[in-house]
Amino acid sequence: MLTLLKNRKKLLGMNARNLDYVRPYNLKKSKLVADDKILSKRILKKAGLPVPRLIAKISNNEELEKFDWAGLPASFALKPNRGFGGEGIVVVYGKKKGREDAWVKASGDIITVDDLKNHIRNIIDGTYSLSNTPDVAFFEERLTLLKLFKPYSFKGIPDIRVIVFNKVPVMAMLRLPTKESGGKANLHQGAIGVGIDLATGTTTTAVLGKGRHIEYVPKTRLLLSGIRIPYWKDILKFSVQAQEASGLGFLGADVAIDKERGPVFLELNARPGLSIQIANLAGLKERLERVKGIKIKTLERGIRVGMDLFGGEIEEEVEEISGKKVIGVIEKVKVIGKDGKEAEVEAKIDTGAGLTAIDFDLARQLGFEKTVEEYQKLDVDYEKIKDLEKAEKEDVLKGIPDIVDTAIIHSSHGTTLRPMVRISFVLDGFVIPAKASIIDRSHLEYPMIIGKRNLGRFLVDVNK
Amino acid sequence: MENISPIISYFIRQGVPLDTVIMLFMLPIIVTLIAFFRQVVGIKAFGIYTPAIVTFAFLAIPQLRYGVVVFVTVIIVGMLMRYLLKRLKLLYLPRMAITLSIVAFSILLLLAMGGWMQRTGLAAVSIFPILIMVTLVEKFVGTQIEKGNRTALLLALETLAISIVGFYIASWTGLIKFIVVYPWVILATIPVNIFLGKWDGLRISEYVRFRDVLKNM
Structure with a gap:
């Protein structure tokens, strides 16, 4: 009940849409353009947007x-x-x-x-x-149907509705025609609306018609979330361009994707429907208010702001379900070494490596100067010791201070025997204790790689 | 009626029937009620004219239930006619003319049936409220074409509900007596409507429509 009262301020109702957004931002002249399909086609075409041919x-x-x-x-x-x-x-x-x-x-x-x-x-x-x-x-x-959408839509072409305000795309949904909607992509006729994460163009939650939440296309096992919409940035770009060309300050832009032509701008809406909030499980009013008054100079900036502000929910959702954090390939980490000595570095997340490794220089910063010094002095040539028993190999590094283990690493540069020291690192809020091997990485871009053994609490997103 | 307001007695002296005066004073209340239902509750009905006129049609019929029966008959026959005439593929106005004619005949049958079932009250319903309701059919069929059967039926039910509420308010003796004594109170509907016209909060129906979003945001 309490969340209900708190959340109602974030939601855009019909009264607020008409009074606070349509009236002040969509002037009569622009509304006339939106309500005249042939005229809007002409204006959009002139602005360089692809439209269906008359x-x-x-x-x-x-x-x-x-x-x-x-x-x-x-x-x-x-x-x-x-x-x-x-x-x-x-x-x-x-x-x-x-x-x-x-x-x-x-x-x-x-x-x-x-x-x-x-x-x-x-x-x-x-x-x-x-x-x-x-x-x-x-x-x-x-328009012809894109192969990707074929299993999801019944007759008719799906389209993408993007709400644009102040040159910023604020919310979007994919509309899939169904049997009930007679092949039309309008929610009130029974089409499916699927929310879209603005940053990635990936679908999230879905609604059938004007109210019921669904996970699958009815009567199939086709999951509606996780569809990656092609040409995503172009779709956002066209939507913002259409706002500039039409003068509609509060715009519902409809873009379809044609098999041959790619994204094609379908229609301008001066009074976009509110069900998009149900599809996205998010409030429009809150988003509109965040964007209101920001000075957006260029098209690219508007798109950037929309993607940054209203994207990334998917990642949080994945984290919630799996209990794991989603990290990128390169991450900033804080490394803690001997006697609490700290250093902040960019580390490469390397799922191809088993163990974590740090560079000589970084090891020195972390209080392992002696370890590095002694190890360099030994100057172990693996070729010479490769035939020794495992225990004998370990003995080679015996006497090096702070050593907790040894590692034999086979890499593209050959095989090395390395000492390992005890460190811990902080990645995305987690403190991970680790044993790290020490090696010369001065010729490499990153002073640290984090290997599989220390990545159990994370999922790696290669696009991040 | 000793407290009767001077303005009301002036109208009566000029020969305006008291009923007419009261009806005209009721109108602002009824239309404000309809505006309130739309903006705050979220019940749409067919605009403002239709529920208002149906309310007055109900008031002009001796018993509310006869008014409701006529209303329901008009909607049902209108719906049936749309299906029957669909195949003929006629243009809008001629098709509507046929629909209206058939609706008129159906009402005549209904009245006769009322007489046959000893419900003389039904047959005694005067012509104007009936005509008003017959013309409702255009609104209904027009909505069917534009927004589909479900929406049209829902809007018809909403219109019926609002008109019934309006009927009870407008025929409430306490309110009528109050207006006769303090007719100027009616002017209060203007600030009420200014408030409604600036109200940008969620409608009650929207709490239902967006309940999933409100819970899961």
Whole structure:
């Protein structure tokens, strides 16, 4: 109950969306652009964004009568110019075999020229337009489904909704058409919304329709989380560019990915829906307020800020589930040596190595000057002792101060016999006690490598 | 009625019927109620006009249940007609004209049925409230086309609920007597609406809609 009261301030409700964001940031002129698909297509194209190609438009009954049906391609999408919520859209996938005047819809149904004419008349009459005003019907290129999305979507093309505010992408979701939504990617028609981690473009939690949380695509074992969306940075870039071009301060950008063309900008939304918060299990209001007032000069900076502020949840989630920390390949560590002597270095996380190793110089800083000195004096040539018994080999280094163990390391530079000392290091908040071998690493980039034996509490993300 | 406000008695002296005066004074209360239901509770209904007009239609019918029966009949017949006419693929207005005509005939049948079942109250319902409800069908079918069956049905139920609440408020004798004595109190609805118009908090329905987010954020 208490968390409920605390969290309600982070959530964006319908009242706050309209009053605090749509009204002040989406001026009437920009809203008119967003509600006019042909106009927004033209403006976005001019701004250099890829948009679905316009095939033809029909503005009145006269144009409808004169229309050249034979000129239509085998597949296309027919849309009302001022439609909303995905209503009134007809998508055809190909011509009906052996017929010039009929196409096949996503559902497998046949649609004839007469059906299309009727539908277009309804569009022109304003059946699907905002406040039922007369409208224009247009045909545009049909996008083709990306292979990656094929198993996840039912007919129709999934798209990615990105909310952009003050040039910063603040939240995103992948929308997957389902059988219930009739192949449309609108949540209120029953599509699936999957939250996206802004930093990595990887999907997180999912919602079916407007309320129910799901983990799998219904009736399958296909996990909805962990889908890596291709062209992620481009998608964010297009969304921010679309904001600049349209002037919509609070924008819901829809981007689809075409098999051949890559990311294509679909639509501008001046009143983006709120269910994106359910898909992401996160509050929009909190994010919007964090971004409000920041001066963002360039496109890249806006994207960077969005990725940094609103990404990385996945990592935390992995850490929560596994109880392990996610670390990168190179990490800053604090090393503690003899008598509490400390040094801070960048260490290479090396899952190919069994043991942790430190450079002579670092060993000296940690209070093992004597160890290094004695070891260097011995100048052991492994070739000479390689035939000795194990215990005899260990004896070679006997007498070196602070030695706790010995190690024989086979590396690309050959095999060496090394002394080991007791150290501990602090990595991502954990204090790890370790035995480290000492060797000359002065020719290498990092003075320390951390090996498998000391990495049990971590998961390594090679992208980090 | 000795405390009757001078402004009310002035209207009555000018020949405005008391019922009309009270209805017009009730209107601000009803529409404020609808605004409150939308902004704070989150019950949408079909805009503000439809629930307000249905409330007044209910008030003009002798018994609330007859009003509800007419309302439900109109919605059901409207829904059936949409399915029946779908196959004909007609344009919007002619299709709506057919729907309205059929709805009108159904109501006539309903009234006759009321008489046959000895419910004379139903047959005695005056024509204007009935006509108002018949025209509801356009709103309903329009919503069906734009937002789908489920939403349309939900909005119809919400409209019905708000109108019933409105009906009870507007026919509450205590409130009517109060307005007759202190008609200026009605002006208080204006600051209430200014508050509602600036209210940016979560609606009650949104606590339900976003419960998972609120719990797991």
